[in-house]
Amino acid sequence: MIxxxxxxxxxxxxxxxxxxxxxxxxxxxxxxxxxxxxxKTTTLRMLSALINxxxxxxxxxxxxxxxxxxALRRNVGILTEAPGLYDRLSAERNLSFFAHLYGIDDVDGRxxxxxxxxxxxxxxxxPVGTFSRGMRQKLAIARAMLHEPSVLFLDEPTTGLDPEAAxxxxxxxxxxxxxxxxxxxxxxxLDEADRLCDRIGVLNTRLLALDTPTALRRxxxxxxxxxxxxxxxxxxxxxxxxxxxxxxxxSKDAKLLVTLDDPEAxxxxxxxxxxxxxxxxxxxxxxxxxxxDVYLHxxxxxxxxPERGNET
Amino acid sequence: xxxxxxxxxxxxxxxxxxxxxxxxxxxLPLIAAALPLGILxxxxxxxxxxxxxxxxxxxxxxxLCNNLTGEECVQYxxxxxxxxxxxxxxxxxxxxxxxxxxxxxxxxxxxxPLLATPITTAELLIGKGAAAVIPGVIATWLAYLVxxxxxxxxxxxxxxxxxxxxxxxxxxVGPLLALTGVSVAVIISSRATDPRTxxxxxxxxTLPILLVFFAQVAGLILIDAQIVILIALVLMAxxxxxxxxxxxxxxxxxxxxxxx
Numbered sequence: 001m002i003x004x005x006x007x008x009x010x011x012x013x014x015x016x017x018x019x020x021x022x023x024x025x026x027x028x029x030x031x032x033x034x035x036x037x038x039x040k041t042t043t044l045r046m047l048s049a050l051i052n053x054x055x056x057x058x059x060x061x062x063x064x065x066x067x068x069x070x071a072l073r074r075n076v077g078i079l080t081e082a083p084g085l086y087d088r089l090s091a092e093r094n095l096s097f098f099a100h101l102y103g104i105d106d107v108d109g110r111x112x113x114x115x116x117x118x119x120x121x122x123x124x125x126x127p128v129g130t131f132s133r134g135m136r137q138k139l140a141i142a143r144a145m146l147h148e149p150s151v152l153f154l155d156e157p158t159t160g161l162d163p164e165a166a167x168x169x170x171x172x173x174x175x176x177x178x179x180x181x182x183x184x185x186x187x188x189x190l191d192e193a194d195r196l197c198d199r200i201g202v203l204n205t206r207l208l209a210l211d212t213p214t215a216l217r218r219x220x221x222x223x224x225x226x227x228x229x230x231x232x233x234x235x236x237x238x239x240x241x242x243x244x245x246x247x248x249x250x251s252k253d254a255k256l257l258v259t260l261d262d263p264e265a266x267x268x269x270x271x272x273x274x275x276x277x278x279x280x281x282x283x284x285x286x287x288x289x290x291x292x293d294v295y296l297h298x299x300x301x302x303x304x305x306p307e308r309g310n311e312t
Numbered sequence: 313x314x315x316x317x318x319x320x321x322x323x324x325x326x327x328x329x330x331x332x333x334x335x336x337x338x339x340l341p342l343i344a345a346a347l348p349l350g351i352l353x354x355x356x357x358x359x360x361x362x363x364x365x366x367x368x369x370x371x372x373x374x375x376l377c378n379n380l381t382g383e384e385c386v387q388y389x390x391x392x393x394x395x396x397x398x399x400x401x402x403x404x405x406x407x408x409x410x411x412x413x414x415x416x417x418x419x420x421x422x423x424x425p426l427l428a429t430p431i432t433t434a435e436l437l438i439g440k441g442a443a444a445v446i447p448g449v450i451a452t453w454l455a456y457l458v459x460x461x462x463x464x465x466x467x468x469x470x471x472x473x474x475x476x477x478x479x480x481x482x483x484x485v486g487p488l489l490a491l492t493g494v495s496v497a498v499i500i501s502s503r504a505t506d507p508r509t510x511x512x513x514x515x516x517x518t519l520p521i522l523l524v525f526f527a528q529v530a531g532l533i534l535i536d537a538q539i540v541i542l543i544a545l546v547l548m549a550x551x552x553x554x555x556x557x558x559x560x561x562x563x564x565x566x567x568x569x570x571x572x
Binding site: 045073085088089103144 | 314315318325326329330420421422423424426427428429430431432564565568569
């Protein structure tokens, strides 16, 4: 659905995006994570044919950038960073204007459908200037969806929204992904990315990492299992370390911290070995790394403290 | 064409909800029509006033009155003084509308979603330009119609108003000036961040017309059909140059990444 080859953008000699290589599958929800100025918005602007790349290219919804940008724009929808609505016009008039620009046949029917879908039908005649931030964002999403594009770009869709409005938007995005649409999401909200995205690309001018949220956690920190022991002894480290699948062992307080590739498969072996060596195992837990840990580790080049994380 | 029409409809729906724009579009033409009619009325009702005006008619103008009576010549002179107001109208109205329309898109950050649609830059510029030019030209023509009807009602000879001099000024120079106004507004808007700053700066373009107006009032020059034709020719060249610059500045990437 989207293939990006060596995409680079420079502004007055300053590189905003460097040599981006990526393939996004049809129906996938893909998230770009990165600090401010990392090139996320620039990337979305290039992929939606709003600005031209300095070098490299991409195919979006079957169209190559720069070859038929009008057709490309007809097949993608974009929710821009700011809702960008006409405050003096009603919600209905805002949508019908864009519906006409996209050449939709049944403008009234389509506008009604999306206003109802996003719960704005009752207030369709009111000027958008009277709407709350959440309502404006919903209307902007309706506008991006109006022509039913196969690819949808969402640039920070929940930024600045109250928790309730943000949850509504997230649920709507989850619903969209169920329809088989390809969604590319720019976000600072790591929890949102974790919940919504099939894969994540951590971008800081260059693509620093690319994988599923779970795999990224594993790649960056491994999976750390905690054995809570009633009688921690120094030799227990060696008991565990002899197994080839154990990546690292450390003991701390009454806990033995073991880094493993596949805890579900290897935990029984380790518990058995520890019991045989005389350990009294109270319980076994796992330290779960948040996506925030992964993100901070990647963008700060490995500066995150390894002790962070919540045991489950 | 449908997208151009949609842009025009949207612009009018939005811009005419702005009181300042409405005031400019409605009030300026009213002044332009009412002022000469008021002076003509005074001239008809007061022989002294007409005689005073008659004394002020420059020598050169009398040549244009060769077949007219003394009173008709005074009327012709009075009306001629106001032709420049009818040149300022199609310049001022589009500048006001275009300043609000373009800077408005910029300040509300509505340009990016608009540019993300399949609309071409030409369609967008033509739509925005037409939305600004059409009200300016129509308002000028309506004001001219009011002037013609009012003058006829007061018994002013139609030769004074329905001659090539006025026709070229209203029907040729008017639309050309409207185009100048829009081009200037687009150029200024690409640098300004506030609609009022853009409008005020763009209004400087009316200065040459005002200078000609004051020069005529002071008797320094005499505007006749030849001068109006000359203005039209100069404007054609100026419009081509300004439009080229405006289109150059109105590049999608410039708009999105450099307009601050």
